[in-house]
Amino acid sequence: MTSVAWVKGKVRYIDQTRLPAEEVYVETSDYRRLGEAIRRLEIRGAPAIGVAAAFGVMLAFDEEGADATATREQRLEAAIAFLGRTRPTAVNLFRSLERMRSAFQRLKLTDPDLIRRALLEEALGVQREDAEACDRIGEYGATLIPPNSTLLTHCNTGALATAGEGTAQNIITTAARQGKVSRVYADETRPLLQGARLTTWELMGRGIDVVLITDSTAGVLMKQRKIDAVLVGADRIAANGDTANKIGTYALAVLAAHHGIPFYVAAPCSTIDHGTASGSDIPVEERDPREVTHIAGVPVAPPGVHVYAPAFDITPHNLITTIVTDAGILRPPYEAAIAKLNAGVHATRGGST
Amino acid sequence: MTSVAWVKGKVRYIDQTRLPAEEVYVETSDYRRLGEAIRRLEIRGAPAIGVAAAFGVMLAFDEEGADATATREQRLEAAIAFLGRTRPTAVNLFRSLERMRSAFQRLKLTDPDLIRRALLEEALGVQREDAEACDRIGEYGATLIPPNSTLLTHCNTGALATAGEGTAQNIITTAARQGKVSRVYADETRPLLQGARLTTWELMGRGIDVVLITDSTAGVLMKQRKIDAVLVGADRIAANGDTANKIGTYALAVLAAHHGIPFYVAAPCSTIDHGTASGSDIPVEERDPREVTHIAGVPVAPPGVHVYAPAFDITPHNLITTIVTDAGILRPPYEAAIAKLNAGVHATRGGST
Numbered sequence: 243m244t245s246v247a248w249v250k251g252k253v254r255y256i257d258q259t260r261l262p263a264e265e266v267y268v269e270t271s272d273y274r275r276l277g278e279a280i281r282r283l284e285i286r287g288a289p290a291i292g293v294a295a296a297f298g299v300m301l302a303f304d305e306e307g308a309d310a311t312a313t314r315e316q317r318l319e320a321a322i323a324f325l326g327r328t329r330p331t332a333v334n335l336f337r338s339l340e341r342m343r344s345a346f347q348r349l350k351l352t353d354p355d356l357i358r359r360a361l362l363e364e365a366l367g368v369q370r371e372d373a374e375a376c377d378r379i380g381e382y383g384a385t386l387i388p389p390n391s392t393l394l395t396h397c398n399t400g401a402l403a404t405a406g407e408g409t410a411q412n413i414i415t416t417a418a419r420q421g422k423v424s425r426v427y428a429d430e431t432r433p434l435l436q437g438a439r440l441t442t443w444e445l446m447g448r449g450i451d452v453v454l455i456t457d458s459t460a461g462v463l464m465k466q467r468k469i470d471a472v473l474v475g476a477d478r479i480a481a482n483g484d485t486a487n488k489i490g491t492y493a494l495a496v497l498a499a500h501h502g503i504p505f506y507v508a509a510p511c512s513t514i515d516h517g518t519a520s521g522s523d524i525p526v527e528e529r530d531p532r533e534v535t536h537i538a539g540v541p542v543a544p545p546g547v548h549v550y551a552p553a554f555d556i557t558p559h560n561l562i563t564t565i566v567t568d569a570g571i572l573r574p575p576y577e578a579a580i581a582k583l584n585a586g587v588h589a590t591r592g593g594s595t
Numbered sequence: 596m597t598s599v600a601w602v603k604g605k606v607r608y609i610d611q612t613r614l615p616a617e618e619v620y621v622e623t624s625d626y627r628r629l630g631e632a633i634r635r636l637e638i639r640g641a642p643a644i645g646v647a648a649a650f651g652v653m654l655a656f657d658e659e660g661a662d663a664t665a666t667r668e669q670r671l672e673a674a675i676a677f678l679g680r681t682r683p684t685a686v687n688l689f690r691s692l693e694r695m696r697s698a699f700q701r702l703k704l705t706d707p708d709l710i711r712r713a714l715l716e717e718a719l720g721v722q723r724e725d726a727e728a729c730d731r732i733g734e735y736g737a738t739l740i741p742p743n744s745t746l747l748t749h750c751n752t753g754a755l756a757t758a759g760e761g762t763a764q765n766i767i768t769t770a771a772r773q774g775k776v777s778r779v780y781a782d783e784t785r786p787l788l789q790g791a792r793l794t795t796w797e798l799m800g801r802g803i804d805v806v807l808i809t810d811s812t813a814g815v816l817m818k819q820r821k822i823d824a825v826l827v828g829a830d831r832i833a834a835n836g837d838t839a840n841k842i843g844t845y846a847l848a849v850l851a852a853h854h855g856i857p858f859y860v861a862a863p864c865s866t867i868d869h870g871t872a873s874g875s876d877i878p879v880e881e882r883d884p885r886e887v888t889h890i891a892g893v894p895v896a897p898p899g900v901h902v903y904a905p906a907f908d909i910t911p912h913n914l915i916t917t918i919v920t921d922a923g924i925l926r927p928p929y930e931a932a933i934a935k936l937n938a939g940v941h942a943t944r945g946g947s948t
Contacts, residue, residue, distance in 0.1 A: 262896070262897040263894065427903070429811075430785070430887065430895075430896075432783070432785060432809040432810065432811065433809050435895050435896075438887075438888070438895050438896040438900075439895060439896060439897075442896055442897055442900045443897045446897055446899075446900065451901070452900070452901065453901045453902065453903050454887060454888070454896055454900050454901065454902045454903075455887075455902070455903050455904075456785040456786050456810070456842065456843075456887060456904070457785065457809070457810055457811040458782075458785065458810040458811070458842055458843030458846050458847075459842055459843075459903060459904075459905065459908075460846070461843075461845050461846030461849060461908070462842065462845055462846075462905060462908045463903075465845060465908075465909075489809065489811055489812055489815065490809075490811030490812075490814075492814050492815055492818060493811050493813070493814030493815075493846060493850060494811075496814060496849065496850055496853045497846060497849055497850075499853075500849045500852075500853065534783065534791075534807060534808075534809055535791070535807070537890040537891060537893070537895070538890060538891070538893035538895065539893075540890070540891035540892075540893060541616065542783075542788050542791050542792060542890070542891065543615065543783075543788075543791040543792060543795055543807055544615040544792075544795055544796045544799055546799075547791075547795045547799065547805070547807050548804070548805065548806045548807065549806065549807045549808070550780070550806050550807075550808050550812060550816075551808075551809070551812075552812065552815060555812075555814070555815045555818075556818075
């Protein structure tokens with residue numbers, strides 16, 4: 243199962259809104275349709291969104307037709323702007339679009355075939371690097387998990403959310419392969435139930451003992467001393483370690499701290515936004531009230547009720563035990579650890595270009 | 596709107612599982628059907644369950660037919676046993692059944708008409724006393740609410756849950772009539788969505804500015820300093836103040852403590868169980884996994900997924916700022932305050948019988 247792939251000039255993805263009832267794969271050569279897929283959460287998960295966006299720019303490059311008179315650069319910039327407006331919080335989206343823009347800018351005055359090859363290489367690079375980052379996150383993170391662990395996770399951070407085996411969830415599955423995981427509790431994750439629909443589906447498919455709970459049951463399990471660690475992903479990590487992630491993450495972090503339970507955030511370095519100083523600078527998307535008032539199309543609240551529906555919340559760095567990245571495990575003080583990482587990443591990139 | 600009423604020898608109740616889509620009133624003269632209604636949450640809320648159970652014993656007394664050969668006492672005891680098995684946590688149920696049993700025992704050797712009048716008086720007494728308790732809880736509790744308050748509540752503790760105007764919710768509506776409430780945030784309260792379906796419906800009907808949120812959004816609002824107080828009801832309060840209430844209450848209490856926000860529990864004295872020493876002695880009901888895996892009949896998780904679905908959790912007394920009862924506002928140490936209440940209640944009852 244691959245969340246998003248480039249197949250013969252088209253983007254192919256599994257429609258995550260239809261899971262677990264149906265496994266529907268969608269192919270499109272229209273970047274606008276791909277943008278809609280991101281907006282509707284047919285494709286979701288910060289790393290998977292980043293990969294999809296890179297492929298979206300490829301689709302725009304290949305496009306002929308209505309805007310054929312526009313210059314190539316205008317067409318690409320329009321696509322980048324369109325894709326950039328789909329979801330505001332996950333930084334992988336913007337980073338990925340920026341990589342595609344840079345690749346284009348480097349070669350834009352050369353032969354179209356050369357540009358196309360470079361763009362495709364860049365997009366496939368985003369995908370490959372994310373898959374490799376997942377592997378490293380799984381390996382690093384699994385070292386944090388003691389034998390006989392019962393773990394709690396929120397939302398979905400598995401293969402569906404990434405181009406590889408996942409972030410927080412790959413730590414779980416890697417530790418499970420090492421025989422260290424007794425059980426996993428999966429928060430259902432209202433409003434869109436990614437935990438109930440996707441995480442249980444992925445973990446059951448891997449033969450892991452997973453138990454579904456409502457989000458507000460997590461605190462009870464912690465009080466009963468049934469949870470050894472909480473693992474979550476991230477949509478954007480600020481320079482000081484503050485982390486934007488699926489709504490409900492903050493409450494889990496407070497509960498974990500109250501019960502003395504380790505709280506691990508896992509994400510590739512591409513999710514760290516060095517340009518954002520702290521969590522209060524991260525834009526938090528608000529979603530359509532219907533995602534709360536309707537479930538599977540059925541209304542569950544009175545017509546016209548007011549709703550507050552942020553998609554994410556910000557967990558302050560002081561509630562995070564460690565941040566597991568593909569470049570290693572970060573520990574407090576995060577500001578220094580992340581700055582060091584930034585310097586290191588720049589040095590490496592500087593060497594390879 | 597009356598949650599449960601005695602109408603011409605039958606019990607009439609509003610089916611809360613159909614709200615807010617439909618206002619369906621059900622009438623029955625069969626205590627078994629009434630027990631099913633309690634089990635299925637057509638009637639819910641600890642005080643309303645207590646009232647319904649008292650009327651259920653009346654129905655059993657009036658019953659002729661299949662078990663006409665059984666003695667009156669056997670028939671009543673069978674009904675009390677049946678009704679007592681519907682739900683284990685709310686103590687009002689058992690207290691109410693015990694009151695009906697005592698009323699019967701006092702007069703069982705007398706004239707059937709006399710017994711019937713006494714039983715009906717007792718059942719209507721349970722109902723009337725609960726309505727009066729609601730009024731006093733509203734008045735006492737409203738004194739705790741400062742002007743311009745934004746309040747957060749969980750589940751439903753309004754007219755639907757009681758024989759009167761509610762417990763925690765009556766504090767909200769009373770304070771709102773006094774012009775002190777700017778806004779109310781209502782947790783949707785998974786799995787059965789009593790907040791989304793019932794609390795919003797009741798508060799909108801009373802012209803109060805209510806905003807629906809998913810349960811895990813509460814922590815974010817607290818962090819944003821948007822919540823001035825949290826108000827919840829109770830299904831059973833132990834002698835030390837530990838409180839069983841709808842799943843999710845414990846997490847809210849931890850979050851409120853973390854943010855320095857007052858956390859108020861409101862319940863009639865009939866919800867205090869002096870015979871239960873602490874929260875660990877309160878039986879917590881586990882519900883059918885389908886209540887988590889299906890919403891409005893639609894599956895939202897893979898078939899066969901394991902589920903942990905406790906209906907309630909226990910909030911330790913040290914996380915509760917005050918307990919508002921119809922006998923006044925209780926403050927820590929609760930063990931002493933509750934013991935005093937118990938002595939007082941016994942003294943009053945002793946004087947009136």
